[in-house]
Amino acid sequence: MIEARGLTKRYGGKVAVDDLSFTVRPGVVTGFLGPNGAGKSTTMRMILGLDRPTSGTVLVDGRHYRDLPAPARHVGALLESRAIHPGRTAENHLLTLARTHGISRRRVDQVIDLVGLRGVARKRARGFSLGMNQRLGIASALLGDPSTLVLDEPVNGLDPEGIRWIRDLLRGLAAEGRSIMVSSHLMSEMALTATELIVIGRGRLIAQTSVDEFVRAASGTHVRVRAPRASELGALLVHAGATVHAGTVHAGTVHAGTVQSAGEPAGEPDVIEVVGLPSPRIGEVASAHGITLHELTPRLVSLEEAFMDITRDAAEFTAAPALAGGNR
Numbered sequence: 001m002i003e004a005r006g007l008t009k010r011y012g013g014k015v016a017v018d019d020l021s022f023t024v025r026p027g028v029v030t031g032f033l034g035p036n037g038a039g040k041s042t043t044m045r046m047i048l049g050l051d052r053p054t055s056g057t058v059l060v061d062g063r064h065y066r067d068l069p070a071p072a073r074h075v076g077a078l079l080e081s082r083a084i085h086p087g088r089t090a091e092n093h094l095l096t097l098a099r100t101h102g103i104s105r106r107r108v109d110q111v112i113d114l115v116g117l118r119g120v121a122r123k124r125a126r127g128f129s130l131g132m133n134q135r136l137g138i139a140s141a142l143l144g145d146p147s148t149l150v151l152d153e154p155v156n157g158l159d160p161e162g163i164r165w166i167r168d169l170l171r172g173l174a175a176e177g178r179s180i181m182v183s184s185h186l187m188s189e190m191a192l193t194a195t196e197l198i199v200i201g202r203g204r205l206i207a208q209t210s211v212d213e214f215v216r217a218a219s220g221t222h223v224r225v226r227a228p229r230a231s232e233l234g235a236l237l238v239h240a241g242a243t244v245h246a247g248t249v250h251a252g253t254v255h256a257g258t259v260q261s262a263g264e265p266a267g268e269p270d271v272i273e274v275v276g277l278p279s280p281r282i283g284e285v286a287s288a289h290g291i292t293l294h295e296l297t298p299r300l301v302s303l304e305e306a307f308m309d310i311t312r313d314a315a316e317f318t319a320a321p322a323l324a325g326g327n328r
């Protein structure tokens with residue numbers, strides 16, 4: 001279990017983590033999401049005692065990391081792909097770690113089997129693929145049989161089989177009652193792996209909620225509207241505060257708060273997608289202007305769309321919207 005309360009980290013004038021409070025509970029996989037530079041790695045380093053908070057606290061199993069009597073038995077971590085001595089075998093790497101923490105050789109054998117490295121355990125790490133290195137990193141994190149796991153981008157660079165393997169492993173470890181905190185940029189993957197979410201932006205907490213609730217909340221404000229006077233209605237809805245896309249729009253489209261001019265031929269000219277206004281309000285605006293509606297359908301969004309919606313203002317770096325029509 002991890003409990004952060006008022007966690008803050010400043011680097012000079014830069015606030016990397018800002019008054020962050022959250023809980024990572026046992027028995028579930030908690031996804032840790034945020035745009036680049038949001039403060040995820042800094043938060044994870046503070047959990048593991050690698051960085052000292054400017055203020056606030058973060059406790060693992062009720063204690064500061066530095067006060068844990070046998071830290072490896074409480075928390076295992078995979079941070080950025082750690083440099084493993086290239087001349088050392090996977091087995092030797094794990095044995096050295098085990099010795100440092102008073103962990104048995106039997107446990108080394110167990111984790112080698114658990115992560116599927118038996119076939120290459122006596123091979124030198126210099127020849128390891130990224131996927132094998134990730135497996136070895138996870139084996140290291142699991143050595144002390146910890147009740148809490150903190151994994152920073154564990155599926156980075158893995159092939160689909162490796163991604164699936166990590167997903168099943170994490171869900172299995174959570175089902176055993178462990179607390180799992182995992183960051184990832186792959187939203188589709190997170191939607192399949194995590195049941196809880198902590199979302200941060202510019203160092204601050206944006207949401208702590210279940211994946212289902214997060215998606216449901218965002219879905220309420222994505223509405224597909226079909227109307228013969230769609231573009232006129234679109235302009236009225238923009239005036240009422242919505243963002244309106246013309247035709248059928250795909251996830252991840254960058255928009256600028258206006259009706260998109262049709263640089264690309266729109267799929268359906270009488271259809272608009274409205275973001276940011278609930279369907280009753282859209283119906284009222286249409287009715288007030290005598291506009292007939294043929295369809296008004298709230299749409300279930302993907303986790304990625306929900307994430308983009310909620311973090312758009314919190315992204316440290318955002319791409320400039322593409323100019324409609326381009327330079328063709």
Ligand SMILES: Nc1ncnc2c1ncn2[C@@H]1O[C@H](COP(=O)(O)OP(=O)(O)OP(=O)(O)O)[C@@H](O)[C@H]1O
Nearest residue numbers: 011014015016034035036037038039040041042043
């Ligand atoms: N040692 C440091 N000195 C100064 N600034 C830092 C330091 N470490 C991180 N930062 C800044 O703090 C902010 C948060 O960085 P952090 O690496 O924690 O974000 P992140 O969410 O992990 O990002 P990413 O997804 O890109 O890995 C960034 O603006 C970063 O530039």
